[in-house]
Amino acid sequence: MSTSSTRKPVLASPPDQKLPEPVLVIGEALIDLIRRPGEFTDARVGGSPLNVAIGLSRLEVPAVLQTRIGADDHADMIQAHLAENVVALVPGSVTPGRSSTAVATIGGDGAATYEFDIHWALDRTPLGSPALLHTGSIGAVLEPGASVVINTIRVLRDTATISYDPNVRPKLMGECDSARARIESLVCLADVVKASSEDLEWLYPDTDLEVVARGWRDLGPAIVVVTHGETGAYAVGPAAAVRIPAPATDLVDTIGAGDSFMAGLLAALSDADLLGRKHESRLRALDEAALRELLEFAAACAAVTVSRPGADPPRRGDLTVKVSP
Incomplete structure (x- = not known):
């Protein structure tokens, strides 16, 4: 496979339209080795933060990705996928060694279970002044890279909105108590937090998830969202709370569904001009109608994503809903 490391994505825009500040996404990029009963293994580019960056770019929110990938054929796949989707890599993201992988086994209900081989180290805090910094999953908690993630949040927090998705991976995050403490420390630094019901059930067994969401909100975020798969989602902020049902769709698999939801939420905030620290007061004042939208x-x-195989998030043209500016 030929290398794509010299390909330079360009953020395209109509000549009369100024580009918004690019979003910085920090976290793992890897290859999902997808195994379905009776089928050959299918290799696809994945990683929760990478999926969010791709989802944002497809929704016309420019994104750059700081990650760690090796110098191998898997890295070529990752770089080609990023270039195709107009997501730039932060310099220093490609290093010697092999790229990370995740074996995703698809069950009869379409849900995926994972086994990971992760290599996670970062060079340094990147320069720039993005309107949003998004992080989450393995990259936010696995050392040595996690320390760079935390430092970057602290450096950019005065000017950027911070979003976080814990995307819990119990096999990589150690004991529940220590994982919970680290995740809560990140929640304290974030403005927008999204977690799945499975995440919270592992972190807080036998606890009502709406109680957990309100507790996280009280740690500092402006919005805490809990997704419940096919039953919908719940959000709580300082001024309002709302629950929505999930749209009807034909399920193929759940790979990338939470990442697509996260990207959609962040794109919606961008559409509403709510990204950047200067908009924090408006973000914290969102009413029920705005949260619902x-x-x-x-x-x-x-x-859209669960109706297609693998992490394949939508473009604007695939959607019939929009967000009021």
Whole structure:
């Protein structure tokens, strides 16, 4: 396979339209080795933060990705996929060694279970002044890279909105108590947090998830969202709370669904001009109608993704919903 490391994505825009500040996404990029009963293994580019960056770019929100990939054929696949989707890599993201992989086994219900081989180290805090910094999953908690992620959040937090998706991976995150403490420390630094019901059930067994969401909100975020798969999503902020049902869709598999929801939520915030620290007071004042609109857009993005195999998030043209500016 020929290398794509010299390909330079260009953020395209109509000549009379100024580009918004690019979003910085930090976290793992890897190859999903997808195994379905009776089929050959299918290799696809994945990683929760990478999927969010791709989802944002397809929704016309420019994104750059800081990650760690090796110098191998898998890295070629990752770089080609990023270039095709107009997501730039932060310099220093390609290093010697092999790229990370995740074996995703698809069950009869379409849900995926994972086995990971992760290599995670980062060079340094990148320069720039993005309107949004998004992180989550393995890259936010696995050392040595996690320390660079935390430092970057602290450096950019005065000017950027911070979003976080814990995307819990119990096999990589150690004991529940220590994982919970680290995740809560990241929630404290974030403005927008999205977690799945499975995440919270592992972190807080036998606890009502709406109680957990309100507790996380009280740690500091402006919005905490809990997704419940086919039953919908719940969001709570300082001024309002709302629950929505999931859109009807034909399920193929759930790979990338949560990442697509996250990208949709962040794109909706961009559409509403709510990204950047200067908009924090408006973000914290969102009423029930505004929260509902954000969730419905995000859920529509996830519904498209689960109707297609693998992490294949939608473009604007695939959606019939929009967010009021």
